[in-house]
Structures are given as structure tokens and as C-alpha cells.
Amino acid sequence: MNKVVNPQGLRTFDGVFTPTVLTILGVVMYLRLGWVVGNAGFVDTLAIIFMAHAITICTALSMASMVSNIEIGAGGAYAIISRSLGFEIGGAIGIPLYFSQAFSVAFYIIGFVELWLSFFPTHSPTLVALATWVVLAGVSMKSAQLAFRVQYFVLAAIAASLVSFFAGPSLSVVEPVWRGAYTQAGFWETFAIFFPAVTGILAGVSMSGELRTPRRSIIIGTLTAIATGLVVYVAMAYWFAHQAPESALLTNTSIILELSAWKPVVVAGILGATLSSALSTLVGAPRTLAALAVNRLVPFPRFLGKRAADNEPRNAVLVSSLLSLAVLMAGNLDQLAQLLTMFFLTTYGVINLVVLIEQGSGIISFRPRLQVSILVPLAGFVGCILTMLLIDKLFTLTTIVVVLFIYSILARRENKIDAPWGDVRGGFFTAITEWAAQKTLALQYHPRVWKPAVLAPAETPEDLRRISRFVGNLLSPSGRLYFLSFHQSKLRDAQLAAQYEELLKPLRDKKLFMRKMVVHSREDVFEAHLYTALQILLNSFLPPNSILFTISGEAEKQQRMARIHQMIRPLNIGLLYLYIHPKLAFGQEKTVHLWLRHRSPNMNLAVLTALQLTRNWDAALTIFRVIDDPAEVSATTGELELFVEQARLPVSTRVRVLTGDYCEHLGRIHGDVTILGMPPQFDQMIDLAMHSPGTVLFVADSGLEDATV
Structure with missing residues (x-):
């Protein structure tokens, strides 16, 4: 369906074909094509023409495919990219593209001035440049409709110049220039x-x-303009090779004048082509700027995005005109011109990449009316990259750095707006995740890949608040958090979600992988719901490998925790029971005490947990062991020191071997957190917690951990 979005808008011929074909049939056609034929010969020139057009045709087909799948709106190439890859990537490409367009106006004007002076050498170049800029700025400020009416005359002049060229005389050619000597x-x-x-x-x-x-x-x-340009370039290349000798083609960049029947017509065509390129760019660039402003990707968005009563973005036109004037006055811009070409090629490459991602990810929402083979965007993308490297490797690197720099700024900005149409990034990363999941599931698990992945159930926001900082220190920098809560009141859904989200924000800011599950339940049976949810999570991809509970001082909650413990103990998951001392809490977060029994079945998770806290607290780690025989102190110390080395624990780790009663030592020695292996009986754990002089974390291995790998 071809939806009419602007009944008073431009049609295909005046709005797309004319500005596109006039930009294609520009200065290179008049002043460089003859030299290319003389240097490379007609056969190789054909190869050059077709290779160059292959990139633009692939890009145009990719662009056409995208346009037939979405409502593009204002902004042109920026709109296509942002609607597929998001505002940040769209802006990272769109901002350099806008500057390229605005700066290009100055280049076209400079080219026009140079041509003008070759015919009128007594004129002042500065006055000619300023006069040209004033005319172009005035036309573009008036309206796009007026600008495109002016282009009809230019199109007629170019057509007349081509007729003059093909009707012109031959320069005594003995043999056409089929092959060049380079x-x-x-x-x-x-x-x-x-x-x-x-x-x-x-x-x-x-x-x-x-x-x-x-x-x-x-x-x-677009496709018609490209096809027209291809036919014209091939025909002109043949005529240059047929009508002029190699020496003339190489030495005379204005050879087209010598080959024309009516030189004034060709002069008008050359000047008109240069002028029209400047005009179409000066009309198009403000549209890109206005679209960027509407999405708040540039400074002063309200001013730059404002449109007049006739829908003309005059503020953006004014800024673009002044910017082009500043560049025009700067003088020699040859190197900058090369960099700007890179930004155009980057835009083409990303357009192809968008279609490549859309097709490759298999998203059902990508069903364009114009279907193209996946080889088309692939060829266009690769062609753009190779061409950039071919032109200048340094400028290619500079372009990439500039785009990444702009993206990093846009990604961190505070006044973000969400795209109402969504974009392809979610589908792209989903496709990657699905592929990675298949590969991961096909591999046998090894403890070497273990990282903390903790399920933290909470009944109230207060429960989460008490442990959120500890959880962050337990998981950073790359662990995973699964937060789970059940509630009965539907009226509190939004309120609870907001409270939990606020508490989880510091953890999100640490860039931790996080899944939040707030489940509405008809019955208040926490342990039954938890057991069901835990089994579901354990059978999902990327399951949690530990579950964290807090130990309450209330007898009723302790009894319920005992029932939960009995249910989940047989499951293949590590257990973490945290008792937070009511007065000391986590102290200064500077000391971690790890108590290890000889051949403890819960040693691995305890060591890994202690290591995480030691790193994130920048704390001192001390390993304790209590033995009966004082004569074994030295041997036990050596055994633990060897374990410290095997487990690659911090070199500052201290080892203390004590003799006597285990519980007595626990009652008098404490760190900011004390980590213990879980006792065989749940009641023993509660008793140790209630008599602890500080915060205690009880740990039980799942069998998935190994601290020595």
C-alpha cells in the first residue's frame, strides 16, 4: 500500500528522481570521466563504472527494501537507520551525515566558482562565491518546491549538453582507447x-x-535515477574512447568542450550541474538536521526542529546555510572532502547492514513488499567497507572513531526518548542469544565457566532493601541476579513494581544481568510458589546456580524457612543463608572470615563467595580452621597455605589454625562477614546465627563449583 502522507507533497519526479539524477550527473561526469577513460581505457572504465554502481545499486535496493517495510517519515537515511537500529546508532550516523551534507554545499560552490573563473577569469572569486551562496540560501529558505522548480532548468541544460556532446566532432582518432596504460x-x-x-x-x-x-x-x-546515471556514464565513456585520443583525454580535463557541437550549452550544463548539486544538498541537509532535533539528538532541539506554517524547517535551513558559509570561507578543504566522502560511504554501509541484520535474524516483522536476496545487502556492505579502505585507511579509521564517539555520547544522554516503533536490535540480539544458547547447550558443563548467578526471593521491598548492596557485592562485575517476589493484591502491582525497580536500580547501574519476576498469586503460600518457580528457572537457559535467603529472628519465619530448606535441598542449586547482625550489619566491609572444616562438602561455594566479597569490598581475607590436636597446627597451616595457592586466592590471604572448641571460637571472633559451611541440621544453623557476634553467611555447595579450576 502506497500511503499518501502529505497530499501537498512532492511527487516522485520532482522530489526524488530530479535531485538524485542531478547529483549523480555532476562535475565528475564533465571534468573527470574523460581522464578516467584516457588513463584506464574503455574496458577498464566499464569495470570501474559497474563496480561503483554495484555498490550504489545494492545500497539502493537495500534502502528500497527497508522503505517498503516501514513508514519512513522525515529524515531520509537517518530515519531508515534509526527506525531499525535505534536513535543512538541512527544519530551516530545521522550527525556526521548531516555535516557531510552541509559541508558539501561549500564544496559544490567552490567547484562552481572554479568553473566560473575558467570562463570569466577577471571576476573576484570571493564575490562569486558569496553571490552564489546568497542565491542558494535564499532559494532554499523560500521553499523546497521553489528549489526543485529551479532544478528543472538545470535538468534541461544537462540534457542539452549531452545532446551537444554526442553530436560533436571527432578529434582525429586512429584507434579507440580500448585499453589504458595507467x-x-x-x-x-x-x-x-x-x-x-x-x-x-x-x-x-x-x-x-x-x-x-x-x-x-x-x-x-532512486532506482530510476541510478539506472539513468549508469546508462549515461557508459555511453559517455564509450564516446570519449571513440572520439578523442589518449593524450588529449589525459591532459585536457575540459576535453568535453572540444568534443561538443555547441560549447555554450555544455558550459551551461557544467555550471548548472554543479549549482544544482549544491542546491539539492542545501535543501536536503536541513531535513536531516530537523529530524535529528525532533528526536533530541542535537543541541537546541526545539529551535532546530521547529517548522514554519508551510512545513519548511527554516531554522534548520538557516543553520545549515550559515554552516556552509563558514566552511566556504575556510579555504582549502581537500582533505576534509575525503573524510566527508567516508561519512557518505559509512551511511551506505550501515543501510546495507540494517537489511542484512533484518534478513539474517529472521524477524517476522521484516516482510518488505520489495524482497531482495541477502546477498544484495551483504555485497553492498562489503563493497562500502572495501571502498573506504581503498580511498584512505587513515580516514576510514577516523570515521569509525568519530561514529563510535558520537554513539557513546548519545547512549549516555539523559533526555532519551523511546522509539514508538521499536527497532531491530532486540531481534538481532535475540538471534545471537538463540545461536549462543544452542552452542552452549551442546557443550558439556565444566566448573571453569561458573560465575555467581543468584536467585533472591523477597516478600516485601524492605526485604530487598536490606540485601541489595550485599547482593551487588556478591555478583559484581559479571554475575547474574534473578529477583522473585509474590504478592496477592492486584491493586499494589504498579506500586510494588515501582518500589522494586527503584531498589534494583543501583544493581542495574552496575551493568549486572538481571531478571525481575513479580508474580501475582491468589494464595499466600510462599514456599509452594517458590518451589514451583525455582524448578522452572532451573530448567531454563542460563539458570541461577545459587539461592539467597535471609535468616529472621522470628520463630514463625524460621519454621517456614526450615520447610523451604527441606524442599529445595535436593535440588541442584547452591544455598546461601544470610544472617545480618542487627547492630553491626556489614561493618566497614573490610574483613572477610572464611571458616573451612577439613574436607568440607561445602568448601567450593564458600571459597568462591569469599573471593567475590574480598574483591568487591577490597577486603582482607582470613581463612580459619579449628582442630583438636595442637601438634597438627603446623601441618594444617601448610595444607591451607597450599590450598590458597592452588585456589589462586589473594596473596594477602591469612591462614589461622586454632585448637579447642569450634563454637567457642566462632562466638568470640568475627569479621564484617563470616562465611561458614552449612551444618547438617537446619536447627544448628539457626543456633549458630542467633549466637553469632557478627553477620554470618552459611553456604552449601550445589556440586557445580570447583574453587581450584
Whole structure:
């Protein structure tokens, strides 16, 4: 369906085809194509033309496929990218693209001035440049409709100049220039010189917000303009090779004038082509800027995104015109011109990448009316990258750095807005996750890949508040948290969700993997619901490997915890029972005491947990062991020191071997947290917790851990 979004908007011919074909049939066609034929010969020139057009055709087909799948809106290439990869990536490409467009106006004007001075050498270059800028800025400020009416005259002048060229005389050619000697440049350098001729395919796309039927117009107008340009370039290359000798083609960049029947017509075509490229770019660039402003990706968004009563983005036009004037006054811009070409190629490459991701991820929402083979965007993407490297490796690297820098700024900005249409990133990462899950499940588990993945059930927000900091220190920097809560009141859904989200925010800020599950329940049977939820989680991909409970001083809660313990103990999951001392809490978070019994079945998880807390607290770790025979102190100390080395614990780890009563030592020695292996009986654990002089964490292995690997 070709939806009419702007009944008064531009049609395909005036809104897309004309600006695109005028940008393609520009200065390179008039002043560089003859040199390319003289240097490379007609056969190799054909290869150059078709290779360059292959990239733009692939990009145009990819763009057409995307446009036939989405409502593009204003912003052209930026809109296509942002609607697929999100505002941040769209802005990272769109902002450099906008500057490339705005700066290009200055380059076109400079080119126009140079051509003008070759015919009128007595004129002042500064005055000609300023006069040209004033005319272009005035036309673009008035309206896009007026700008495109002016382009009709330019199109007519170019058509007349082509007729004059093909009707012109031959310069005594003995043998057509079929093969070139590459006396002035190699093949790839010649390709790089020609390639800017075909980089005008975004001229019409930039007008997407002004078109009557954007979907239809962009597809038909862009592809038709590219096809027209391809035919013209091939025909002209043949005629250059047939009508002029190699020496003339190499030495005279204005050879087209010598080959034309009516020189004034060709002069008008050359000047008109240069001028129209500047005008179409000056009309398109503000549309990109206005779209960026609407999505708050640039400073002063309200000012730059504002449109006049006739829907013209005049503030954006004014800023773009002044920016182009500043660049125009800067002087020599050859190196910057090369960098700007890179940004155009980056945009083309990302458009191809978008379609490649959409097709490759298999998302059902990607069902464009115009279907293309996945090889099309792949070829376009690879072609853009290779061309960038071909032109200049340093500028390619600079472009990538600039795009990544802008993305990093946009990703951290505070005034983000959510895209109402969604984007492909979720599907892309889902596809990667599915692939990774299949590969992971096919591999045999090994304790070496263990990392803390804790399920933390809580009945109230207060329960979560008490442990949230401890959980963060237990999991950082790369652990996983599974938060689970049950409640009965539907009226509290939003309120509870907001409270939990606020408490979990510090953990999200640490970039921890987190899954929050707040479940509405008709019955208040916490342990039954927990047991069911735990079994479901343990059978999912990336399950938790530990579960964390807090030990309460209330007898009723202790009894319920005992029932839960009996239910979940047989499951393949580590157990963590935390008793927080009511007065000391976690103290200064500077000392971790790890008590290890000889051949304890719960040693591995205890050691790994102690290591996590030691690292994240920057704490001192001390390992304790209580034995009966004082004569064994030295041997036991050596055994523990060897274990410290095997487990690669911090070199500052202390070892203390004590003799006497185990519970007596526990009652007088405590750190900011004391980690113990879980006793055989639940009641023993409660008794130790209630008589502890500090905070205690009881640990039971799941069998998935090994502290020595």
C-alpha cells in the first residue's frame, strides 16, 4: 500500500528522481570521466563504472527494501537507520551525515566558482562565491518546491549538453582507447577518483518528509535515477574512447568542450550541474538536521526542529546555510572532502547492514513488499567497507572513531526518548542469544565457566532493601541476579513494581544481568510458589546456580524457612543463608572470615563467595580452621597455605589454625562477614546465627563449583 502522507507533497519526479539524477550527473561526469577513460581505457572504465554502481545499486535496493517495510517519515537515511537500529546508532550516523551534507554545499560552490573563473577569469572569486551562496540560501529558505522548480532548468541544460556532446566532432582518432596504460594513476586510485560520481543517491531520500508517497517515490525515483546515471556514464565513456585520443583525454580535463557541437550549452550544463548539486544538498541537509532535533539528538532541539506554517524547517535551513558559509570561507578543504566522502560511504554501509541484520535474524516483522536476496545487502556492505579502505585507511579509521564517539555520547544522554516503533536490535540480539544458547547447550558443563548467578526471593521491598548492596557485592562485575517476589493484591502491582525497580536500580547501574519476576498469586503460600518457580528457572537457559535467603529472628519465619530448606535441598542449586547482625550489619566491609572444616562438602561455594566479597569490598581475607590436636597446627597451616595457592586466592590471604572448641571460637571472633559451611541440621544453623557476634553467611555447595579450576 502506497500511503499518501502529505497530499501537498512532492511527487516522485520532482522530489526524488530530479535531485538524485542531478547529483549523480555532476562535475565528475564533465571534468573527470574523460581522464578516467584516457588513463584506464574503455574496458577498464566499464569495470570501474559497474563496480561503483554495484555498490550504489545494492545500497539502493537495500534502502528500497527497508522503505517498503516501514513508514519512513522525515529524515531520509537517518530515519531508515534509526527506525531499525535505534536513535543512538541512527544519530551516530545521522550527525556526521548531516555535516557531510552541509559541508558539501561549500564544496559544490567552490567547484562552481572554479568553473566560473575558467570562463570569466577577471571576476573576484570571493564575490562569486558569496553571490552564489546568497542565491542558494535564499532559494532554499523560500521553499523546497521553489528549489526543485529551479532544478528543472538545470535538468534541461544537462540534457542539452549531452545532446551537444554526442553530436560533436571527432578529434582525429586512429584507434579507440580500448585499453589504458595507467600512466597517471593505478586502477584503484582511478576508481577512488571516479567513485564520488555515484554517491548522490541520498539526495532524494533526504526529502522523505516532504514527499506525497515516500515509500513509492523513494523506491522508484532512486532506482530510476541510478539506472539513468549508469546508462549515461557508459555511453559517455564509450564516446570519449571513440572520439578523442589518449593524450588529449589525459591532459585536457575540459576535453568535453572540444568534443561538443555547441560549447555554450555544455558550459551551461557544467555550471548548472554543479549549482544544482549544491542546491539539492542545501535543501536536503536541513531535513536531516530537523529530524535529528525532533528526536533530541542535537543541541537546541526545539529551535532546530521547529517548522514554519508551510512545513519548511527554516531554522534548520538557516543553520545549515550559515554552516556552509563558514566552511566556504575556510579555504582549502581537500582533505576534509575525503573524510566527508567516508561519512557518505559509512551511511551506505550501515543501510546495507540494517537489511542484512533484518534478513539474517529472521524477524517476522521484516516482510518488505520489495524482497531482495541477502546477498544484495551483504555485497553492498562489503563493497562500502572495501571502498573506504581503498580511498584512505587513515580516514576510514577516523570515521569509525568519530561514529563510535558520537554513539557513546548519545547512549549516555539523559533526555532519551523511546522509539514508538521499536527497532531491530532486540531481534538481532535475540538471534545471537538463540545461536549462543544452542552452542552452549551442546557443550558439556565444566566448573571453569561458573560465575555467581543468584536467585533472591523477597516478600516485601524492605526485604530487598536490606540485601541489595550485599547482593551487588556478591555478583559484581559479571554475575547474574534473578529477583522473585509474590504478592496477592492486584491493586499494589504498579506500586510494588515501582518500589522494586527503584531498589534494583543501583544493581542495574552496575551493568549486572538481571531478571525481575513479580508474580501475582491468589494464595499466600510462599514456599509452594517458590518451589514451583525455582524448578522452572532451573530448567531454563542460563539458570541461577545459587539461592539467597535471609535468616529472621522470628520463630514463625524460621519454621517456614526450615520447610523451604527441606524442599529445595535436593535440588541442584547452591544455598546461601544470610544472617545480618542487627547492630553491626556489614561493618566497614573490610574483613572477610572464611571458616573451612577439613574436607568440607561445602568448601567450593564458600571459597568462591569469599573471593567475590574480598574483591568487591577490597577486603582482607582470613581463612580459619579449628582442630583438636595442637601438634597438627603446623601441618594444617601448610595444607591451607597450599590450598590458597592452588585456589589462586589473594596473596594477602591469612591462614589461622586454632585448637579447642569450634563454637567457642566462632562466638568470640568475627569479621564484617563470616562465611561458614552449612551444618547438617537446619536447627544448628539457626543456633549458630542467633549466637553469632557478627553477620554470618552459611553456604552449601550445589556440586557445580570447583574453587581450584
